[in-house]
Amino acid sequence: MKINSNIPPATVKRLPLYLQCLEQIDKATGGISSKKIAEIAKVNDAQVRRDLSYLGTLGTRGVGYDVSKLRNQIELELGLVDGWTAIIVGIGNLGSALAHYGGFKERGFKIVGLFDTDPKKIGKQLAGLTVKPLHEMKEICAKYNVAIGIIATPEKVAESIADDLEVCGIKSILNFAPVLLKNKPGMQIRSVDLSQELQILSYYLERPSLKIAK
Amino acid sequence: MKINSNIPPATVKRLPLYLQCLEQIDKATGGISSKKIAEIAKVNDAQVRRDLSYLGTLGTRGVGYDVSKLRNQIELELGLVDGWTAIIVGIGNLGSALAHYGGFKERGFKIVGLFDTDPKKIGKQLAGLTVKPLHEMKEICAKYNVAIGIIATPEKVAESIADDLEVCGIKSILNFAPVLLKNKPGMQIRSVDLSQELQILSYYLERPSLKIAK
DNA sequence: GAGTGTGAAAACATTCACAGCT
DNA sequence: AGCTGTGAATGTTTTCACACTC
Numbered sequence: 001m002k003i004n005s006n007i008p009p010a011t012v013k014r015l016p017l018y019l020q021c022l023e024q025i026d027k028a029t030g031g032i033s034s035k036k037i038a039e040i041a042k043v044n045d046a047q048v049r050r051d052l053s054y055l056g057t058l059g060t061r062g063v064g065y066d067v068s069k070l071r072n073q074i075e076l077e078l079g080l081v082d083g084w085t086a087i088i089v090g091i092g093n094l095g096s097a098l099a100h101y102g103g104f105k106e107r108g109f110k111i112v113g114l115f116d117t118d119p120k121k122i123g124k125q126l127a128g129l130t131v132k133p134l135h136e137m138k139e140i141c142a143k144y145n146v147a148i149g150i151i152a153t154p155e156k157v158a159e160s161i162a163d164d165l166e167v168c169g170i171k172s173i174l175n176f177a178p179v180l181l182k183n184k185p186g187m188q189i190r191s192v193d194l195s196q197e198l199q200i201l202s203y204y205l206e207r208p209s210l211k212i213a214k
Numbered sequence: 215m216k217i218n219s220n221i222p223p224a225t226v227k228r229l230p231l232y233l234q235c236l237e238q239i240d241k242a243t244g245g246i247s248s249k250k251i252a253e254i255a256k257v258n259d260a261q262v263r264r265d266l267s268y269l270g271t272l273g274t275r276g277v278g279y280d281v282s283k284l285r286n287q288i289e290l291e292l293g294l295v296d297g298w299t300a301i302i303v304g305i306g307n308l309g310s311a312l313a314h315y316g317g318f319k320e321r322g323f324k325i326v327g328l329f330d331t332d333p334k335k336i337g338k339q340l341a342g343l344t345v346k347p348l349h350e351m352k353e354i355c356a357k358y359n360v361a362i363g364i365i366a367t368p369e370k371v372a373e374s375i376a377d378d379l380e381v382c383g384i385k386s387i388l389n390f391a392p393v394l395l396k397n398k399p400g401m402q403i404r405s406v407d408l409s410q411e412l413q414i415l416s417y418y419l420e421r422p423s424l425k426i427a428k
Numbered sequence: 429g430a431g432t433g434t435g436a437a438a439a440c441a442t443t444c445a446c447a448g449c450t
Numbered sequence: 451a452g453c454t455g456t457g458a459a460t461g462t463t464t465t466c467a468c469a470c471t472c
Contacts, residue, residue: 007417010463016413020394033431040394045431046465053433061432061471079416086412093314097307103392103409109416147419148412172415178317180234180254188418190411195317197404198300198362199230201386202293202323203221204402205361224441247453260443260456267455275449275454 007077011051015074017041018051019107022071033064080108085144086174087113089161090153091121091131094176098152099127109148113140117157134164141168148172155179162189217291225265229288231255232265233321236285247278294322299358300388301327303375304367305335305345308390312366313341323362327354331371348378355382362386369393376403 007015021040025032034052038045052058052065055073059065075081086104088095091114098104099114114131116122124131132140140146149165151158151173158177162184165173172188175181181189221229235254239246248266252259266272266279269287273279289295300318302309305328312318313328328345330336338345346354354360363379365372365387372391376398379387386402389395395403 008462012414012417015417016407016410017394019413020392020407024394035431042394042397044465046434046467047463049432050434050464057433059432062430063472064431077417078413079419079421080413082416082419082421084416084419093307093311097311098408100307101408103407104412107409107413109409109412148415150412172419174412174415178234180231180238180256183256188415190415192406192408192411193230193234193317194312194315194406195321195323196230197406198318198323198364198388199233199292199294199321200226201362201388201402201404202296202298203226203229203291205293205296205298205386207293207296222441249453258443259453260445261441263454264442264456271455273454276452277450278453 007054011054012078014041014043014047014051015078017043018048019071019074019078022067022074025067030067031064032067032070034059037065075108083108083110084147085110085112086148086150087111087115087137087140087146088150088152089115089134089137089165090151090157090177091116091118091124091126092152092154095150095152096126098150098176099129112144112146113137137164138168141170146170148174151175151177153177221268221291225268226292228255228257228261228265229292231257232262233285233288233292236281236288239281244281245278246281246284248273251279289322297322297324298361299324299326300362300364301325301329301351301354301360302364302366303329303348303351303379304365304371304391305330305332305338305340306366306368309366310340312364312390313343326358326360327351351378352382355384360384362388365389365391367391 018037018041021037034045034048038048055077058070058073086109088098088111099111104111114126114129115134115137116131117134121131122133149170151161153161155177158175158179159181162173162181166184166187175189175191178193232251232255235251248259248262252262269291272284272287300323302312302325313325318325328340328343329348329351330345331348335345336347363384365375367375369391372393373395376387376395380398380401389403389405392407
């Protein structure tokens with residue numbers, strides 16, 4: 001089992017998609033073709049083959065890919081077998097949703113801490129964890145060697161939480177607050193803006209107003 | 215005010231990002247340069263100029279862009295001024311988070327209905343709306359001319375909800391359930407998988423196991 | 429026959445670098 | 451002097467098409 005650490009970014013973005021496909025097909029199916037994956041993932045089949053070829057020679061000509069072998073290899077490439085630990089900061093509706101979200105555990109991410117500043121939330125039990133105040137963050141991060149900090153706070157405090165996470169030695173942030181965080185050297189930051197997809201969708205909607213223009 | 219309906223997809227994806235930038239800068243600032251936008255959005259400044267040039271000749275050489283004029287034009291291009299209405303199906307933690315999410319309203323999307331199958335949730339008041347059973351969906355969709363259906367249900371029922379939305383005449387779906395929905399002719403579907411970004415992040419994390427491989 | 433893996437072509441996207449305007 | 455808008459160059463991604471293997 002080898003890891004190719006030089007996969008094109010466009011391909012890296014699609015690997016989780018393929019993983020989802022493999023999970024979704026009939027569990028009894030042992031093998032699958034690029035054509036079938038392409039159909040479920042809604043991409044071109046040559047694309048699928050090219051993407052998977054970066055992970056090594058995994059398929060069998062004339063036959064297809066072995067589902068579990070393929071899954072293992074994608075998980076290996078994405079580093080999902082390393083068992084990353086994460087904490088969530090901001091336990092409102094979104095933070096709670098993330099804490100309960102089965103997809104994280106299923107993908108090898110373990111949530112080991114929930115934090116909030118609101119005294120009403122501190123002490124609450126949630127998804128098998130107790131919500132803790134911010135000043136206990138450093139201890140938890142050290143104890144569990146936390147790799148990822150997930151920000152689900154209101155936008156006003158997100159930047160300061162990012163600073164706190166940096167102090168705790170965290171090297172990666174997944175930010176759900178609708179704010180563009182400042183760059184921090186040595187820190188990987190990815191932001192998910194829940195309204196962004198809706199805005200993109202809007203561009204491709206049939207618009208009454210377009211009939212007037214053009 | 216003209217709409218250029220032929221903007222490259224890569225640019226469309228960045229327009230919401232620029233909008234976020236503009237919202238985030240000091241409200242007092244009347245003008246902004248491509249260099250400043252690039253810095254906040256963490257992209258190349260030539261990229262910003264090229265992207266914005268698709269919207270028309272908006273800047274002033276030697277000066278920069280007028281913030282409010284730029285914002286208006288981006289909103290116009292994205293169709294955010296058309297006042298889309300949306301409904302949310304599945305009022306768990308994620309659905310509640312989405313219902314309360316200020317970013318939707320701010321971007322011109324109006325949530326006009328919340329739906330769930332759970333009798334315990336039906337009747338609940340949330341973000342100024344009452345949670346309704348599924349069979350009232352069609353009526354609400356017709357009444358408010360709903361354009362977008364947001365799915366925030368567990369994965370098992372997501373596909374059948376998508377069918378229901380189709381029956382209600384909805385033409386666009388934003389799916390938060392971790393499942394790849396089947397294609398429906400004439401239907402725009404975008405999926406947001408909350409764990410996907412975490413998986414991409416994982417690929418770029420420093421891995422202990424990589425020291426062994428290679 | 430069926431389906432992978434991959435050169436080569438085509439399409440798309442980014443970046444440079446600078447003329448042109450304020 | 452400062453900053454846009456954009457040709458031209460470069461880099462990346464997608465797709466075609468087919469030799470090759472089972």
